[in-house]
Amino acid sequence: MSRFVIRKVAVLGAGVMGAQIAAHCANAGVPVVLFDLPAKEGPRNGIVDKAIASLKKLNPAPLGAADLADRIEPANYEDHLDRLAGCDLVIEAVAERMDIKHGLYKQVAPVLPAHAIFATNTSGLSITALSEGFDADLRARFCGVHFFNPPRYMPLVELIPTADTRPDILDELETFLTTTLGKSVVRAKDTPNFIGNRVGIFGMLATMVEAEKFGLSYDVVDDLTGARMGRAKSGTFRTADVVGLDTMAHVIRTMQDKLPDDPFAAHFATPPVLAGLLDKKALGQKTGAGFYRKQGKDILRLDPAKGEYVPAGGKADELVGRILKVKDAGERLQKLRESGNPQAQFVWAILRDTFHYIAVHLADIAPTARDVDQALRWGFGQQQGPFELWQQAGWARVAGWIAEDIAAGKTLADTPLPDWVASGPVAERGGVHTPEGSWNPREGRFEPVRELPVYARQVFRERLAGEGGENPATAGxxxxxxxxxxxxxxxxxxxxxxxxxxxxxxxxxxxxxxxxxxxxxxxxxxxxxxxxxxxxxxxxxxxxxxxxxxxxxxxxxxxxxxxxxxxxxxxxxxxxxxxxxxxxxxxxxxxxxxxxxxxxxxxxxxxxxxxxxxxxxxxxxxxxxxxxxxxxxxxxxxxxxxxxxxxxxxxxxxxxxxxxxxxxxxxxxxxxxxxxxxxxxxxxxxxxxxxxxxxxxxxxxxxxxxxxxERFPVAGRDGLATITAQLVNMRDGGFISAHDFHLGRSIAEVMCGGDVDPGSVVDEAWVMGLERRVFVSLLDHPKTQERVMGMLQTGKPVRN
Structure with a gap:
């Protein structure tokens, strides 16, 4: 088979995701054309021009360097559709409405190159429904390609085929996403919200339900569900603020609308506190307020009972903190489950709820258990996936605990665990991940990890617990x-x-x-x-x-x-x-x-x-x-x-x-x-x-x-004088302290070669000698000693 190369990309839609996908293509050196509607006033490409300009200001920065924005070619749908002719991949990223997407498809489908891959970045709409109206050839080249936000930093991309998508299209796209854009790909089934958002947003909803049940504040929940659990340190509610409460609400609505028969559907209702924040346009970090609000240097959290923001900073109980440090997963989960501490019971409850949910839905949402764990690792910053943790804690024992909680009415649904959990190959092997592969419940077998030539470039491909594979620390x-x-x-x-x-x-x-x-x-x-x-x-x-x-x-x-x-x-x-x-x-x-x-x-x-x-x-x-x-x-x-x-x-x-x-x-x-x-x-x-x-x-x-x-010329005392003058201005302007000025001048003295004539020729030994002398002399400086001890004691720099 001939090698397919994606040389140029088009992105349709210059909103938050579309512009940042284009930015990441620019980071990778891939020529990219960014489309949107023509502006009603001013330059025709005004909407795209504004989006490209905003990429330079965002934090975290979507661009590896601000000037990479110049690599993005602006275009609009009325004047420039002919530019699609040179593109090998076209990614649609417009608003999450079926009618808007179909309207755009009617415009662009007639001019798409016959070889190009056409993909939608939808976060949860049906890929099959989106392909309605396409001819057979275009349906074969169409799929979902769901980037997680922000595209530069989040590894996960979900690749979602329809029944008509050609397998080689998926392989070609996965290769491009992996090695050219640096993404980590999972294959998802064409079900609402796919894998990452389906499981991740359920986990956030379950966390909100259980937090209310156990009477825990948002800051305490975030401390419990962040780094202490091997997850993103922002925890649950702060993560929701970062993602955007409107985005979260959209995914929840998709679950409400598309999954009415889900056994857990009773808990898909938009939490009242979230609905209240949405009504107030408090959408999280992008509007300055959500579950949290920054006031000066202080971080405040919402107190839903009072309806106002109060000082944040609540932490997990010391007892629960010690439990969460227990290395043995089985012992850790047992202590959480058996503890009378409400925080410990809360942590067990949210883990159990997720275990229950993924077991019930695995056959519907993912090819294998591997795809679920990798989606949660790569899309939600978890150090291990939920199936991994369950397996490490003792598959049969944890399954028994879940079954007991179902019988006792403690779970969010009364649906029993699937039969494959407690009997057959999974029970016999002690979990869903084995060296032979991960569990595929539809096929009733352990499916090997997907192999493509691109993965030969990963000397140590990321493996899940139970899958085996070489440990880089001991391999070779x-x-x-x-x-x-x-x-x-x-x-x-x-x-x-x-x-x-x-x-x-x-x-x-x-x-x-x-x-x-x-x-x-x-x-x-x-x-x-x-x-x-x-x-x-x-x-x-x-x-x-x-x-x-x-x-x-x-x-x-x-x-x-x-x-x-x-x-x-x-x-x-x-x-x-x-x-x-x-x-x-x-x-x-x-x-x-x-x-x-x-x-x-x-x-x-x-x-x-x-x-x-x-x-x-x-x-x-x-x-x-x-x-x-x-x-x-x-x-x-x-x-x-x-x-x-x-x-x-x-x-x-x-x-x-x-x-x-x-x-x-x-x-x-x-x-x-x-x-x-x-x-x-x-x-x-x-x-x-x-x-x-x-x-x-x-x-x-x-x-x-x-x-x-070789020897080389240095700037000497004249260069030192010039740089010193600049440092004086920085000091006198309040940009640096007196000690920073002393350090800066010392750096300039060494790099200028010391007290020598401009253009003097020296060697590395000469400059390194100056470097050592200055370094050693600073060790006796009291301000330096304050900084060194501050760093050793707190891990943070001291400004003096």
Whole structure:
């Protein structure tokens, strides 16, 4: 079969979702045309122009960098339908009304290219009903593609076929969504609200019902149903505010209208408090008020009994907090169920309600139990899906508890659990997920995970508990391992060594420094390259301050100087290694983590990479070569543009370090100079290792040689004077404190090469020496000591 490539996308509808889907296509470098109605006044594309302009202002930012908005081509339905001819994928994202969608389809169907995939981003309307009126060819190319909001950040996309959708269309679209847009795809059945919203909104309704039953306030519920339960830390009611109460109400109405015979339908009524908020146009975060309201710096919560906002901040009882920390899932659920504490009973009730609901409806809404768990993981930020938790807690025992609660009238419906829960293969295997696959109740078998060529790019594909699969922390062949670092090779990859840190937040201490030296030595002697990749979480949150505290306490600031020198030497070892070192960056790369990436030969970064030199937050300056990197890169950029001024390049690096600016995406990190030409941005984080290994092999195959140790010009005392004047203005204007000014000037002094003539030529050793001297001197500064201790004690920066 020939390979189908989606080269250009059209999005129909420039509302919130349509514009943000277009923005994410722009993030991925995919040309995109955004359509809407012609404006009644002013420029014909005024509606779309306004939507594109608003993308630059939204927070969280839908664009990886504001200027990517220029990649979105504005268009309107009356003047520009001919532009659809060059599109391979057309996504409709207009209002959630069948009549509006059908009206638009009549306009665009005659001009859709014969090869193009046509998809609707509906959140719950019937895909089959939407396809009515299409000819057979278009029906075969039509499906649902439901992005979760906000499209850039939420991994989940639900792919919903009709009975007429060609299987290869679904495979092609899943491939594009996965590797090009970086999404995680589940296949859903064409039922109201599909999987994510069907189960997720039911869970929110059940939470509201049970919270009222047990007399719990919204802030206490959010504390219980957030991070303590392995879910998004915003909990339930704050999440509803973020999503938008109007959006939530729409999904609820769909359930009311389309699912009257659902055994749980009695609880699909719009909660009175939600109806009251909707009447007041209090739609959540976008209107400034919902279940919560921000007043100055204070967060208030709605007290429904009083009908007014009161101070928030309620927390879970200490007893329940301890129960929720119990690692064994079975013991944790048993303690919750048997506790007399109303908060504990509430948590058990909402878990039981969800277990009951998904068991009753699995056959109708999803191909397998895997799709349900993945939808809740990827669409609602849950660390594990409900079927996973049920299985880990003991399938038969939890099923018995649910049955007992049904019999006792405690559940939200009296419908018994399906027969497959308590007898047959699921009961025999102890759950719905097995190494052979996940339970498909329609077929009565465990169905293997869906395989497409695109998933070969995910060295460690995300697995559910019970499915088996290799654990990245132990997979492959271990070459060396200690308490801080593991050096290993991936399955089927013998040419490239991988270094993975084991420290908390992958911070860099003495043991990591030693491990990096060992990694380079082994890579140079036995391998073609070295990849620094973390199995999960941040790339690196920087230097391990806590591990340095005993050294400082015993020997003072001078005792830190040798350790700082070792850290700099480790960075130089990476830069001048005889094999390519590739940093595979995802998540936080702060301080020393940023320097680690910068001193690698190449960087492969996930789109959601947040990179920056943040040492001023603890009253220090970058000390592992970050300032030296800025001085050298500014000189290199100046050399490539000799008619320019060195200072124009240098100031950017100085101010970024002086203000602790962190990129909001890998794209912005590229603009900031932390990624360079030749570096690669990967949209799906699970493809990061595959691409990094490929880069290392390719560089080795091309005859890699490390860069020469060259000298470079610096701005000297004149450059320092110019930057100091700018910092004075920032201080006097109240933008930075006096100590921030001292730190900023220290950074500028190092990057300008110290007290030397402008244009003086120095080497890395010279600037690194300045960097060490300034770093060590700051350790004796009382303001710096306040910041360091504040960070160690609270985890938050101190502003002094």
């Amino acid at each position: 062949a271990t070459v060396h391992e200690d308490d801080a670092i593991r050096l290993w090779t991936a399955p089927g990859e013998e040419r490239v060594l991988i270094a993975s840190f084991k420290t908390k937040m992958h911070t860099i201490g003495q043991a990591i420094v030693a491990g990096l030296h060992k990694a380079v030595g082994l890579a140079e002697s036995d391998y073609d390259g070295l990849v620094i990749w973390q199995t999960e979480g941040a790339f690196s949150a920087g230097a391990d301050l806590e591990s340095m505290l005993p050294v400082f306490m015993s020997g003072g600031a001078k005792a830190i100087e040798p350790e700082e020198r070792k850290l700099q030497q480790a960075m130089l070892r990476l830069r001048y290694a005889n094999v390519p070192v590739v940093a595979a960056v995802a998540g936080l790369a702060l301080g020393g983590g940023c320097e680690l990436a910068m001193y690698s030969a190449r960087r492969v970064a996930s789109l959601e990479s947040y990179i920056g030199l943040v040492e001023v937050g603890v009253g220090l300056v970058p000390g592992a070569g970050g300032l030296t990197y800025g001085a050298r890169r500014a000189a290199e950029l100046h050399q490539a543009a000799p008619d320019s001024d060195l200072l124009q390049f240098l100031k950017r690096f100085v101010l970024q370090a002086a203000t602790a600016e962190v990129s909001k995406s890998a794209i912005q990190a590229e603009r900031m100079g932390y990624l360079q030409q030749g570096d690669v941005i990967v949209m799906h984080p699970r493809e990061l290792l595959h691409v990094a290994l490929g880069q290392a092999r390719a560089m080795a195959d091309a005859g890699y040689r490390p860069p020469a140790r």
